[in-house]
Amino acid sequence: MGILDEDVQRVRDSADIVQIVSAHTQLKKAGANWSGLCPFHGEKSPSFSVNPDKNVYYCFGCQASGDVISFVRDIDHLDFQGAVEFLAAKAGIAVRYTDRNEGERREARGKLREALAAAVDWYHDRLLTSADAGTARRYLRDRGFDGERVRQYRIGWAPDDWDQLVKALPFSPKVLRDAGLGRESKRGGTNDFFRARVLFPIFDPQGDAIGFGGRMLPGGRPPKYQNTPETSLYRKSKVLYGLNWAKDEAVRANEVIICEGYTDVIGFAEVGLNRAVATCGTALTDEHVRTLQRFAPRLVLAFDPDAAGQAAADRVYEWERKHEVEVAVAALPPGGDPADLARTDPDRLRQAVEQATPFLGFRVERILAAADLRTPEGRGRAAESALAAIAEHPSEFVRDQYVMTVAGRCNLDPDRLRQSIRSGGIRPRVRVEPPRPQRQRAETPENNALRLAIATPDEILPLLHDVLFDDERNRAAFRALVAAGGDLHAAVADADPLVGELLSRLAVEEIDADPHDVRRMLLHHLAGTTVAELDKEAMAELERAEPAADQARSAVQAVSWLRGQMEAIAPNAPPDSDREDQLLGWLAQRVEGQG
Numbered sequence: 001m002g003i004l005d006e007d008v009q010r011v012r013d014s015a016d017i018v019q020i021v022s023a024h025t026q027l028k029k030a031g032a033n034w035s036g037l038c039p040f041h042g043e044k045s046p047s048f049s050v051n052p053d054k055n056v057y058y059c060f061g062c063q064a065s066g067d068v069i070s071f072v073r074d075i076d077h078l079d080f081q082g083a084v085e086f087l088a089a090k091a092g093i094a095v096r097y098t099d100r101n102e103g104e105r106r107e108a109r110g111k112l113r114e115a116l117a118a119a120v121d122w123y124h125d126r127l128l129t130s131a132d133a134g135t136a137r138r139y140l141r142d143r144g145f146d147g148e149r150v151r152q153y154r155i156g157w158a159p160d161d162w163d164q165l166v167k168a169l170p171f172s173p174k175v176l177r178d179a180g181l182g183r184e185s186k187r188g189g190t191n192d193f194f195r196a197r198v199l200f201p202i203f204d205p206q207g208d209a210i211g212f213g214g215r216m217l218p219g220g221r222p223p224k225y226q227n228t229p230e231t232s233l234y235r236k237s238k239v240l241y242g243l244n245w246a247k248d249e250a251v252r253a254n255e256v257i258i259c260e261g262y263t264d265v266i267g268f269a270e271v272g273l274n275r276a277v278a279t280c281g282t283a284l285t286d287e288h289v290r291t292l293q294r295f296a297p298r299l300v301l302a303f304d305p306d307a308a309g310q311a312a313a314d315r316v317y318e319w320e321r322k323h324e325v326e327v328a329v330a331a332l333p334p335g336g337d338p339a340d341l342a343r344t345d346p347d348r349l350r351q352a353v354e355q356a357t358p359f360l361g362f363r364v365e366r367i368l369a370a371a372d373l374r375t376p377e378g379r380g381r382a383a384e385s386a387l388a389a390i391a392e393h394p395s396e397f398v399r400d401q402y403v404m405t406v407a408g409r410c411n412l413d414p415d416r417l418r419q420s421i422r423s424g425g426i427r428p429r430v431r432v433e434p435p436r437p438q439r440q441r442a443e444t445p446e447n448n449a450l451r452l453a454i455a456t457p458d459e460i461l462p463l464l465h466d467v468l469f470d471d472e473r474n475r476a477a478f479r480a481l482v483a484a485g486g487d488l489h490a491a492v493a494d495a496d497p498l499v500g501e502l503l504s505r506l507a508v509e510e511i512d513a514d515p516h517d518v519r520r521m522l523l524h525h526l527a528g529t530t531v532a533e534l535d536k537e538a539m540a541e542l543e544r545a546e547p548a549a550d551q552a553r554s555a556v557q558a559v560s561w562l563r564g565q566m567e568a569i570a571p572n573a574p575p576d577s578d579r580e581d582q583l584l585g586w587l588a589q590r591v592e593g594q595g
Helices: 005-014 017-022 068-076 080-091 100-129 131-142 147-152 164-168 173-178 243-253 262-270 286-292 305-309 313-323 338-344 346-354 359-370 376-390 396-410 414-422 445-455 457-463 472-483 488-494 497-507 515-543 549-568 577-594
Strands: 027-030 033-036 048-051 056-059 065-067 156-158 182-184 190-192 197-203 209-216 225-227 255-259 276-279 298-301 326-329
Touching: 005 068, 005 080, 017 027, 017 033, 017 048, 017 056, 017 068, 056 497, 065 068, 065 488, 065 497, 068 080, 100 131, 100 147, 100 156, 100 164, 100 173, 100 197, 100 209, 131 156, 131 197, 164 173, 164 190, 173 182, 173 190, 243 255, 243 262, 243 276, 255 262, 255 286, 262 276, 262 338, 262 346, 286 313, 313 326, 326 359, 338 346, 359 376, 359 396, 376 396, 376 414, 396 414, 445 457, 445 472, 445 497, 445 515, 457 472, 457 515, 472 488, 472 497, 488 497, 515 549, 515 577, 549 577
Parallel strands: 255 276, 255 298, 298 326
Antiparallel strands: 027 033, 033 048, 048 056, 056 065, 156 197, 182 190, 197 209, 209 225
């Protein structure tokens, strides 16, 4: 079930990968390709390369690779169909589906998005122009929101009435209910879901509206906060307010800030920290972390300090292990609200993020700061509490460093503290990941042959044969290209992942070598290897008690002929394609005969 293959190919062929990538990172022309900073990981020197002819990309730093569809999937956190539909919409292409029901479901979700986009405009216009929104405008001004901020974040106002939105929007009651904009009334009709609330539109990572967060005005009807109900577009365990604005800066900074409220996100942006997101009426979930780790490896919790300290440690350590992230805590002052600090003490807010400490460090420091370390009893109690927190961490190496901290602050013997932890039966699970190596460009004839085969398959593939490739992975890559008829995307899709990664990387590397020179070098190398093998065979026959004279003589003759061919195709010799074809045919026949 999905989009028809021919429509996928049509979308892939029509998409301008340079334009798509340029929306996320600045690209500069570099020969036939384009290069820039990788949008998938933080870096200071460009290692990201795009080949516009093949519509593919490759990062030499983090090894991210793929075509224009996979780029949209990874950068915008979409599934395959969603990425194709996004590109199709940009190109004005109507896609068809293999399952009629799937097409209908996608069309229905599209209708919900249209209704939500219309609601964002309608609520926003009410806030700006309606007389009944005066109290809401005053409330926002008191919170530091001027007209520019209101327009930037598309903030709106839901009037205190039963069904003004339902009557104003040209959508059926079912669509409005399914979008979370309406609810069934006691009489069977449809009323507005939001009433008498300041509304903060919630967007998905691509910037499409999927719901709202509603805040009651002072003295209004509770609850204080009201979010869109669960819909096919809005799942509060997955949704993060502000991710559409924060994702690019999060990638550049290798860090994302997580806070509790919509105004907190806006407050962080006001002080230049444009990488904050907020959970929408729920605690941070595993799905939230899974989403965020695609944008940044470091998560800074900017909750109320006590709430952050009370977060379940086992969940945090599980996130760090499972999703390979580092969780830190911003040192906000007691009772500090990021939105208020952004107005009253912006430097303190920035400093809190800059000085964010690892989760365990935050917990230990809170325990020690609250303790009375002037007396032996106070130091003993503080050490016990701190060790209980330290013992929960899965890494022995991390635990030991904090044990030293506690020992120093509490004037205790670190070996006694280590023994105390060990006596508790802790069995640490140490997980040490080796650093990912940085790949260097390999300037070998085999790699150059593959680069040429990718660039101009119709011209190069007929000149080559898989026997010319010594390296097993290179040989597999060549065979994948041949099997795919030179179609890079098909070759990558059908090949082993490591082979596909090799093809993706080579596709974005410049190549100016002459195809015939490359083939000559491969032939020369294979012929030389074959001469050595034949020499060894001849010597083995002559050393036998009853040598096979005919086999030895045949090997010697083959060696003599091969050496003559090698001289004829030496780099300084004139081109001779007929001789090269003959030599390649002989070598291929010998290798295949041995197989």
